[in-house]
Amino acid sequence: MQESVVSAHPSVAVIGGGLAGIAAAVGLAQHGYRVTLVEARHRLGGRASSFTDPVSGQWVDACQHVSMGCCTNFAHLLRTLGLDHFLAPQPKLYFLTPDRRVSVFRADPWPAPLHLGRALLGAHYLTETDKLRIVYGLLALLRAKPEADPPLLPWLEAHWQNRRTIDRFWAIVLTSALNETIDRIGLKYARKVFRDGFLRHRDGFVVHVPTVPLGRLYGDELRGWLAAHQVEVREGIAVKRLQVQLQDAPTATTADPLSRSRWTVHAAELRDGTKLTADWYVLAVPFERVGDLVPAEVMEQEAAFAQVRHLSPSPITSVHLWFDRAVMQLPHAVLIDCWGQWVFNRGEVAPGEFYVQVVVSAARELRGAGRADIQRRIVDELTRLFPPVAAARLVRAKVVTEHTATFSAVPGVDQWRPAQASPIANLALAGDWTATGWPATMEGAVRSGYLAAEAILTRSGRPVKLLQPELGDK
Ligand SMILES: Cc1cc2nc3c(=O)[nH]c(=O)nc-3n(C[C@H](O)[C@H](O)[C@H](O)COP(=O)(O)OP(=O)(O)OC[C@H]3O[C@@H](n4cnc5c(N)ncnc54)[C@H](O)[C@@H]3O)c2cc1C
Missing domain, CATH: 3.90.660.10 (Polyamine Oxidase; Chain A, domain 2)
Structure with a gap:
């Protein structure tokens, strides 16, 4: 096997050039790591491409x-990369019914959560009683424990919601936001969508639409930034598997108990037969690919990996x-x-x-x-x-x-989402499916990448906060 060694210490190989991998690469490159970003396809952006x-x-x-x-x-990632001007905020949302009537959803100049009160009252496809039911349901949702995650539908029914409010309000928002039907969703992420998107801050609900195709959005400026920060991008190169070995004498570099792990990655074996080696690795592939890249014995012995199989x-x-x-x-x-x-x-x-x-x-x-x-x-x-x-x-x-x-954001899904600091000492996980506290979104992917970079920095003894505050926490 030919071996291509990633240069100078500390080096990191990021596997997967979706938003999670890009965010991890950006976070680490900004802190002096020499990053190699390996992407199987001939483009960056992953699913957002x-x-x-x-x-x-x-x-x-x-x-x-x-x-x-x-x-x-x-x-924050788009601002860092100089791409934020490609997003157009939509301060109005248009709700359209089959009879071609439109309700415009826009904020009033009142503090959250009152800013959207008039917009809800104006929805032509809901009766006045429906609106009362919805306000009651939203208040109950806010009072629910953040970690509680029972099936949503029975919870809605138990909280005064009827078929119309479920179909024309709850399902309308949640099916798009969580990419799941209302009968399969858990309470936790439903609560998150309404709290973060509509109730907590005046700007939370504003939809931002790219003005250019995603291929352009994650195009020239992104590549320019990566090149300027010595990130080597290797596209059209797939990693076949991680070569993981047992350490002779595990050493703890930090208080993180998992950094005393028995396992370390010593190379990423590429599909072209060569190997890529680095001090650190970030695995930023979709959840359904993890079992192909991580050796079977690690998948079986480490619960953090084994549990990924439950995601659907x-x-x-x-x-x-x-x-x-x-x-x-x-x-x-x-x-x-x-x-x-x-x-x-x-x-x-x-x-x-x-x-x-x-x-x-x-x-x-x-x-x-x-x-x-x-x-x-x-x-x-x-x-x-x-x-x-x-x-x-x-x-x-x-x-x-x-x-x-x-x-799928089914009830209890978070029990299967692993932390970014993995049970392999020099490997961090990234991807919208890892434990981010967010549903599968571009935001979730970027958070996972920042958290993966934080995990590596922490294990290197240089803890840094990359994750940005939530709206309203600033
Ligand atoms: C149809 C659709 C619509 C969506 N709409 C929205 C939306 O409107 N808003 C929103 O916020 N989110 C949306 N999402 C979700 C969003 O796209 C994802 O949450 C996010 O892009 C995931 O990023 P990621 O980096 O975690 O994974 P990915 O984007 O899947 O990136 C993983 C990367 O790893 C690469 N890879 C896989 N195997 C290997 C290997 N062996 N070697 C090297 N590279 C490998 C893949 O090619 C891929 O580029 C949508 C998703 C889809 C599919």
């Missing part, structure tokens, strides 16, 4: 990604449609009583091509339906919602399903 459409040559996001005001670590995926389907004319005026719409949950108006992306994207989160119901069938259902729905669709010509369409889009 674009592909080149073979027909048009245009960059198309695998799925529209949005952030929210409460995502402070994601915002939830799919997202996105339907991309290019019409020959503008079919909607709103920048986006949150859809009530529809198949799709969000429709994004991306405007005229090429001469005579008006692009809209419909996102169906937790898209299990579409499993088994062919792409043509899904496309037809969504176009029919848009035709009812936006009359100009009927007269427009559909130039192109694409249906993309990510079967393992995110982990």
Whole structure:
């Protein structure tokens, strides 16, 4: 085997170039580590990335990604990299029902949580009693213990919610935010979504939409920053497995008991047959890949790894449609009583091509339906919602399903999410699925990367705080 040694001490190999790996690389590079970032694909960004459409040559996001005001670590990463100007805040959210009526959701100049009170009262798709029920439910949610995580649906039913408030309020917000249907969600992350997004701070609910494709967002400036900080990016290189060995005489470098671990990584074996060695490693791959890269004996003997097998995926389907004319005026719409949950108006992306994207989160119901069938259902729905669709010509369409889009936020899911400081002495874990206290989001991924970098810095005897305060904690 040929061996390529990562240079000078201290070195770190970050495996996986999604947002978790990027955040870990950024955090460590800023503290003097020589980082090698290894990514299996020929692009950075992981699940938050674009592909080149073979027909048009245009960059198309695998799925529209949005952030929210409460995502402070994601915002911090973008500011650090000089990318924050690519996000457009949406101070208004538009809720659309099949009868084409729209309710505008915007904040009043009152302190949280009163700032959204008038917006809720104005929702045309809820009765006055529904609104009272919702306020009662939100107050009960805030009073719930932060760690309590029973199944949400019975909890809602026990807290005065009816079918309409569940379908038209709770499910509308939570299915998109958690990528899971309301019958499968636990209370803990439902509480987090409403508390952080809507109740705690005036800016938490503001949705931030990238103004460029994700391939552009995580493009030139990111690469420039990484190069300027001596981060070597190796794309199109997959790690086959980590070579882990038992240490003869484990030594504790810090108070962290796991740093006395019996295990150390001594190399990352690459698929091309070469090896990459470093002082430290960050494993930042999706949870379903961990068992391929970590040796079986470690997976079996260390509970932190064994438990990852309990995580299960939830799919997202996105339907991309290019019409020959503008079919909607709103920048986006949150859809009530529809198949799709969000429709994004991306405007005229090429001469005579008006692009809209419909996102169906937790898209299990579409499993088994062919792409043509899904496309037809969504176009029919848009035709009812936006009359100009009927007269427009559909130039192109694409249906993309990510079967393992995110982990499923089922009740008690956090018991299976490992800490970033792993039971292997010189390995940190990163990824939206690790223990971040957040659901699977770009914010969760960035938090995990910062926490992984913190774990390595701590084990090196140089503890540093990278994690940013939550909105309202500043
Ligand atoms: C369809 C869809 C829509 C979404 N919408 C939103 C949204 O609107 N807002 C939001 O906040 N979040 C959204 N998410 C979630 C968000 O994309 C993820 O939470 C986040 O990007 C995860 O980042 P990550 O770095 O943890 O994992 P990933 O992005 O999966 O990165 C892991 C990386 O590891 C690489 N890799 C895997 N195996 C190897 C190997 N053997 N060697 C080297 N590299 C390897 C992969 O290629 C990948 O690039 C969405 C996700 C999907 C799929």
